[in-house]
Amino acid sequence: MTTSDPAEHAPSASDDDAELAGLMPRRGYLLALGVLIGSLILVFTAWRIARDRELRSAQAEFVGRTVQVTELIQQRLVNYELVARGGVSLFASVQRPTAEQWRAYVDGMNMQRRFPATLGLGFAGYVPQRLLVQLQNEWRDAGYGLLTVRPQGVREVYAPVLFLEPKTPANVAAIGYDIHSEAVRREAMIAAMDSGQARLSGKIHLIQDGPQPLSTGLLLTLPVYLGGGRPQSESLRRAEMQGWVYVPFRMERFVQTTLGGSHDDMLFRIYDRSGGRDTLLYEAPGMKGQAAAFVHRVSFDIYGRSWRIDYQSAPVEQAVPRLAGLRNMFALGLFSSLLLYGIALMLARTESRARNIAVRMTEDFRRSEARFRSAMQYSAIGKALLDSEGRIVDANPSLAGIVGTGIGQLRGRRFEELLEHDDGDEGDGRTDEDGVHRATRRLHREHGVARQVQLTYSPVPGNVGQDIAGLVQVEDVTERLRAEARVHALNRTLEARVALRTRELSQANQELEAFAYSVSHDLRAPLRAIDGFSRILGEKYADRLDAPGRDYLGRVRKAAARMGDLIDALLKMSRLSRGELKHESVDLGRVAAEVIDELRVGEPQRAVEVRIDPDMRVTGDASLLRNLLGNLLGNAWKFSRDRDPARIEFGLRELPGGGREFYLSDNGTGFPQAYVDKLFRPFQRLHNVEDFAGHGIGLASVKRIVERHGGSIRAEGREGEGATFFFTLPLEAPRGE
The missing domain is CATH 3.30.450.350 (CHASE domain)
Structure with a gap:
C-alpha cells in the first residue's frame, strides 16, 4: 500500500494570492x-x-x-x-x-x-x-x-x-x-x-x-x-x-x-x-x-x-x-x-x-x-373654504364685508350659522352633474338688515392631511331682486293702462260704424221724397214745362237714382266690415266657373276664352269669396268687351321666395300703372261712366274682403293691354297632412 504526502494536495500561499488578485479587479469593475x-x-x-x-x-x-x-x-x-x-x-x-x-x-x-x-x-x-x-x-x-x-x-x-x-x-x-x-x-x-x-x-x-x-x-x-x-x-x-x-x-x-x-x-x-x-x-x-x-x-x-x-x-x-x-x-x-x-x-x-x-x-x-x-x-365675490363639517377654514375680505365682521371671527364658525332658516329653504336650489350646488338664501348680517345672497357650493380637494372639502361663493343680490320687484309692479300698471286704451278704441270704432250705417239709412227718406215728387211733377205737369225744364227734371231723377245706388254701395261696404266671418272650405275654381256661366247667360253673343285652374281650395267665408270673384271676373268681362277674342285667366302660382298667390288676368282695356293706388279706393274710377258703367265700389269691396281674410292684393296693368290682379288667401291644407 502506497501512502501520499499531505503536502502534495494542500493549496499553496501563491495560489491564494493569485485568486485574490483576480477577485479585486473583478469587484472593482462590478462596483x-x-x-x-x-x-x-x-x-x-x-x-x-x-x-x-x-x-x-x-x-x-x-x-x-x-x-x-x-x-x-x-x-x-x-x-x-x-x-x-x-x-x-x-x-x-x-x-x-x-x-x-x-x-x-x-x-x-x-x-x-x-x-x-x-x-x-x-x-x-x-x-x-x-x-x-x-x-x-x-x-x-x-x-x-x-x-x-x-x-x-x-x-x-x-x-x-x-x-x-x-x-x-x-x-x-x-x-x-x-x-x-x-x-x-x-x-x-x-x-x-x-x-x-x-x-x-x-x-x-x-x-x-x-x-x-x-x-x-x-x-x-x-x-x-x-x-x-x-x-x-x-x-x-x-x-x-x-x-x-x-x-x-x-x-x-x-x-x-x-x-x-x-x-x-x-x-x-x-x-x-x-x-x-x-x-x-x-x-x-x-x-x-x-x-x-x-x-x-x-x-x-x-x-x-x-x-x-x-x-x-x-x-x-x-x-x-x-x-x-x-x-x-x-x-x-x-x-x-x-x-x-x-x-x-x-x-x-x-x-x-x-x-x-x-x-x-x-x-x-x-x-x-x-x-x-x-x-x-x-375677488369681489365673497368666498370661503369649508371643512368636512361645514366650518369655515378661511375666508376672503369680500365675505367679511358682506357679513359685517372680521375674517378672524369667521374662521371656525359653521357657515350655516350665517344663514336664516325659513320654512322650505333647505330644499331650495339646484345641483348640476359636477356636484356644484346653487341656491338663494337670506344671510344674517351682523348689526344690520338681512341680505339676499346667491350661494354656489363646489367641491375643492385640500392638500394631504388638510381638512378642506369645498368652496362656497357668496354674491349679494339684494338690490337686483328689489329692482326686479319694482319692474314687475311697473309692468302691471302698464298692462292696466293698455287694457283701458284698447277698450276705449273698440268703443270708438263701434260708434263710428253705427254712425255710418245710421247716416246711410237716414239719407233714404229725403232721397225718396226727391225721386217721388220729381216723378209726380213729370207726370202731371209735363205739358206745362218746356223742353229745357223737362230735361232738367230728367237729370234730377237720374241724379237721385245714382245717389240711391251709391247709398246701397255704401251700405254694402258697411256690411262687409261688420259681418262675422264663417270659415269653411271653398273651391275657388268651382265658384269662378259658376260666375262665368252667369256672365255668359247675360251676354250669350260674346265669345270669351276662359281658363280656370282646378283644385284651388281655400278656407274662408263662402258668400264673401263669391262676392270677391264676382267683382273681379265681372270687371274682367266688362273691360274686355272690345277684344276679339277676349281672354280671361284665373289660377294659382308659386312665388320664388316661397308661398303661393292667386292671379286673375284679362286682355281688356287695362289702366295706367301710375294710377294703381286709386283702384281700391271707394268711388274712385279710372274710366268714364258713359264707357263702362259702375259705382266705383267693386274693387274697394274686393280689397276689404281679402284683408278680412288676412291676405293682400295688388294690381298690374298697362293701358290698352289688359290688367292682372294678384291676391293671397289662407290655403286649405292638402288632405292627408
Missing part, C-alpha cells in the same frame, strides 16, 4: 459598473421626471389659457345679451318706440366702437298673418313709407325687420325682411319666445352680405312681450308676444375682437353641436397641417346652443421650450457618468443636480397655490 448603471439610471430617471413635469406644467398652462379664452367668448356673448336687454327695456318703458328713439338708444350704446363684430341692433315684430296689413298701414301712417315684407308669400307668422341701427346702406336694405321665414333663425326665435330667454341661432347667411356670404354669421335673439315682462306660462308668452330684439354678428370678427390681441397665438376651432351634428363656426389661421403638443376640448351650453371648442397647442418645441435644455442636461449626465466611471463623487454631484431639478419643478406648484390665494383674496 464601477454598478456605479455607472446606477448613475445612468438616476440620470435617465431624473430626465424623465423633469420632462414629465415640464410637459404637465406646459399643459396646465395651456389648459388655463383655454379656460381664459372660453370665458372671454362667453362673457362677450353676455355683453351682447345685455345690449339686447337694453332694447327690451326700451319697449318696457315705451309701449311702441319710434325709429328715432331706437336710433338714439343704439347711438348711445356706441356699438360700432364697443362691439365692432356686430352689424347693429334690430327689432323684428311678431305679426300673425291676419295683422300684416294692419302693421303695413300703421307703418305708412307713422310716416315711414311703404313696408314691403320679403320674401313674398302667405305664412302663418311674419317677423319683418322694423328697426335696425346704425343706419348703414346694408341695414337700411334689410328693413322689411321676414327673418322668421328662414328655418335656422326661426328655430332660435321660437325657442326665445317659448322660454322667455335669450337664444342663439345656428350658422346663418347674414342679410347684409347679399347673395354671397362673406363670413359665418350668428344671431342672438331676445323676446319682447307686452309691457316688457316675461309671462309665466308658454301660452301667455305667445299671446303677449310683440317681437324680438336681435343682434347679428360675424363669427370671425367676434373672435378677433373678443381676444383683443392677448391670445392671438391660440389655435382652436369652434363647433356648434346642436341638432346632433358638428357645424364649424370658426377656425383659427394656421390650424391645418401642424402637429400639436397638446389638445384640449371644452363643451358648454350657451343661450340654447351646444358649443364645443377644440384647442390645439403649438408643436412640442414651441409649446415646451425648456425641453431642449432638458435634453442637453440628459446628454451632459451621460457624458459625466462615462467620464467619472467608478467615481462616487460624480454620483453625489448627479444626485445634487437631480435634487435641484426637483426643486425647480415644485416651483410651478407654489405659483399655482399663489394664484389661487390671489384670486380668493382680491
Whole structure:
C-alpha cells in the first residue's frame, strides 16, 4: 500500500494570492459598473421626471389659457345679451318706440366702437298673418313709407325687420325682411319666445352680405312681450308676444375682437353641436397641417346652443421650450457618468443636480397655490373654504364685508350659522352633474338688515392631511331682486293702462260704424221724397214745362237714382266690415266657373276664352269669396268687351321666395300703372261712366274682403293691354297632412 504526502494536495500561499488578485479587479469593475448603471439610471430617471413635469406644467398652462379664452367668448356673448336687454327695456318703458328713439338708444350704446363684430341692433315684430296689413298701414301712417315684407308669400307668422341701427346702406336694405321665414333663425326665435330667454341661432347667411356670404354669421335673439315682462306660462308668452330684439354678428370678427390681441397665438376651432351634428363656426389661421403638443376640448351650453371648442397647442418645441435644455442636461449626465466611471463623487454631484431639478419643478406648484390665494383674496365675490363639517377654514375680505365682521371671527364658525332658516329653504336650489350646488338664501348680517345672497357650493380637494372639502361663493343680490320687484309692479300698471286704451278704441270704432250705417239709412227718406215728387211733377205737369225744364227734371231723377245706388254701395261696404266671418272650405275654381256661366247667360253673343285652374281650395267665408270673384271676373268681362277674342285667366302660382298667390288676368282695356293706388279706393274710377258703367265700389269691396281674410292684393296693368290682379288667401291644407 502506497501512502501520499499531505503536502502534495494542500493549496499553496501563491495560489491564494493569485485568486485574490483576480477577485479585486473583478469587484472593482462590478462596483464601477454598478456605479455607472446606477448613475445612468438616476440620470435617465431624473430626465424623465423633469420632462414629465415640464410637459404637465406646459399643459396646465395651456389648459388655463383655454379656460381664459372660453370665458372671454362667453362673457362677450353676455355683453351682447345685455345690449339686447337694453332694447327690451326700451319697449318696457315705451309701449311702441319710434325709429328715432331706437336710433338714439343704439347711438348711445356706441356699438360700432364697443362691439365692432356686430352689424347693429334690430327689432323684428311678431305679426300673425291676419295683422300684416294692419302693421303695413300703421307703418305708412307713422310716416315711414311703404313696408314691403320679403320674401313674398302667405305664412302663418311674419317677423319683418322694423328697426335696425346704425343706419348703414346694408341695414337700411334689410328693413322689411321676414327673418322668421328662414328655418335656422326661426328655430332660435321660437325657442326665445317659448322660454322667455335669450337664444342663439345656428350658422346663418347674414342679410347684409347679399347673395354671397362673406363670413359665418350668428344671431342672438331676445323676446319682447307686452309691457316688457316675461309671462309665466308658454301660452301667455305667445299671446303677449310683440317681437324680438336681435343682434347679428360675424363669427370671425367676434373672435378677433373678443381676444383683443392677448391670445392671438391660440389655435382652436369652434363647433356648434346642436341638432346632433358638428357645424364649424370658426377656425383659427394656421390650424391645418401642424402637429400639436397638446389638445384640449371644452363643451358648454350657451343661450340654447351646444358649443364645443377644440384647442390645439403649438408643436412640442414651441409649446415646451425648456425641453431642449432638458435634453442637453440628459446628454451632459451621460457624458459625466462615462467620464467619472467608478467615481462616487460624480454620483453625489448627479444626485445634487437631480435634487435641484426637483426643486425647480415644485416651483410651478407654489405659483399655482399663489394664484389661487390671489384670486380668493382680491375677488369681489365673497368666498370661503369649508371643512368636512361645514366650518369655515378661511375666508376672503369680500365675505367679511358682506357679513359685517372680521375674517378672524369667521374662521371656525359653521357657515350655516350665517344663514336664516325659513320654512322650505333647505330644499331650495339646484345641483348640476359636477356636484356644484346653487341656491338663494337670506344671510344674517351682523348689526344690520338681512341680505339676499346667491350661494354656489363646489367641491375643492385640500392638500394631504388638510381638512378642506369645498368652496362656497357668496354674491349679494339684494338690490337686483328689489329692482326686479319694482319692474314687475311697473309692468302691471302698464298692462292696466293698455287694457283701458284698447277698450276705449273698440268703443270708438263701434260708434263710428253705427254712425255710418245710421247716416246711410237716414239719407233714404229725403232721397225718396226727391225721386217721388220729381216723378209726380213729370207726370202731371209735363205739358206745362218746356223742353229745357223737362230735361232738367230728367237729370234730377237720374241724379237721385245714382245717389240711391251709391247709398246701397255704401251700405254694402258697411256690411262687409261688420259681418262675422264663417270659415269653411271653398273651391275657388268651382265658384269662378259658376260666375262665368252667369256672365255668359247675360251676354250669350260674346265669345270669351276662359281658363280656370282646378283644385284651388281655400278656407274662408263662402258668400264673401263669391262676392270677391264676382267683382273681379265681372270687371274682367266688362273691360274686355272690345277684344276679339277676349281672354280671361284665373289660377294659382308659386312665388320664388316661397308661398303661393292667386292671379286673375284679362286682355281688356287695362289702366295706367301710375294710377294703381286709386283702384281700391271707394268711388274712385279710372274710366268714364258713359264707357263702362259702375259705382266705383267693386274693387274697394274686393280689397276689404281679402284683408278680412288676412291676405293682400295688388294690381298690374298697362293701358290698352289688359290688367292682372294678384291676391293671397289662407290655403286649405292638402288632405292627408
